Amino acid sequence: MADTIARRKLLQAMLALPVAAITPPIVTAGEYSHYGFGLSWPQFVNQMEFLANERAADRVSEIQVAWRGLHWLQLLDVQDPLFEQAVRDATESGNAFWLWQRLIKDDILNGGILNIDSDKLVQLHDHPGATGLLRILEGKAEVWQYDIDQPATAEHEDGKVVLKRVAHRVLLPGDTAVLTPDEGNIHALRSVSKNCRMLDFFIPPYERKKRTWYEPVDAGWRHQESIICIPVSDRQFTAV
Numbered sequence: 705m706a707d708t709i710a711r712r713k714l715l716q717a718m719l720a721l722p723v724a725a726i727t728p729p730i731v732t733a734g735e736y737s738h739y740g741f742g743l744s745w746p747q748f749v750n751q752m753e754f755l756a757n758e759r760a761a762d763r764v765s766e767i768q769v770a771w772r773g774l775h776w777l778q779l780l781d782v783q784d785p786l787f788e789q790a791v792r793d794a795t796e797s798g799n800a801f802w803l804w805q806r807l808i809k810d811d812i813l814n815g816g817i818l819n820i821d822s823d824k825l826v827q828l829h830d831h832p833g834a835t836g837l838l839r840i841l842e843g844k845a846e847v848w849q850y851d852i853d854q855p856a857t858a859e860h861e862d863g864k865v866v867l868k869r870v871a872h873r874v875l876l877p878g879d880t881a882v883l884t885p886d887e888g889n890i891h892a893l894r895s896v897s898k899n900c901r902m903l904d905f906f907i908p909p910y911e912r913k914k915r916t917w918y919e920p921v922d923a924g925w926r927h928q929e930s931i932i933c934i935p936v937s938d939r940q941f942t943a944v
């Protein structure tokens with residue numbers, strides 16, 4: 705229980721942090737990009753792969769992954785020509801709601817750029833087992849994050865779940881957000897600008913088929929701290 709409270713406090717602290725408040729802990733001068741302040745794309749990938757490997761070997765905690773991963777994400781120099789080349793070479797997929805440009809995917813790390821058009825909503829869903837790291841590149845995004853309320857009330861034993869909101873923010877370019885397997889993992893995103901682009905990385909990659917989508921019962925859910933939802937499996941959701 706104490707662990708859970710500590711994780712929640714750290715998550716809340718990270719959510720409230722302005723970009724400049726994250727102190728660079730271990731980057732040396734030689735690790736900065738030749739193209740400007742920050743890490744080049746290869747340097748960033750090396751740091752993220754190292755971190756993902758440390759997590760896979762259980763040498764760092766999920767919270768350490770969130771903390772360090774956000775740090776590397778903020779340091780990535782998106783003006784680096786090698787990053788721009790990686791974006792041009794990205795594998796693209798998507799649907800009517802978003803475009804995913806996959807930059808990297810292996811057994812321990814998945815990352816890319818999520819593009820959402822004006823006023824499109826990425827419905828409530830989770831990334832089971834993953835720590836997710838996000839940095840806005842362009843535009844504004846409204847982000848909601850939830851935990852499943854425990855214990856479920858008897859009133860909702862018909863398969864519905866109660867979600868408790870843990871964060872609700874509008875993110876601007878440079879802003880970051882984080883989710884861990886235990887905190888704020890259920891989330892929805894909406895672009896509140898003409899278009900919105902964000903870096904999105906996951907350690908480890910989540911299994912898409914294990915993802916759950918959540919359909920709120922009440923249309924006014926966006927303004928509520930506690931919402932009732934119908935869980936929908938990824939297979940059922942994507943088949944619609």
Ligand SMILES: [Fe+2]
Pocket residue numbers: 829830831891
């Ligand atoms: Fe997501």
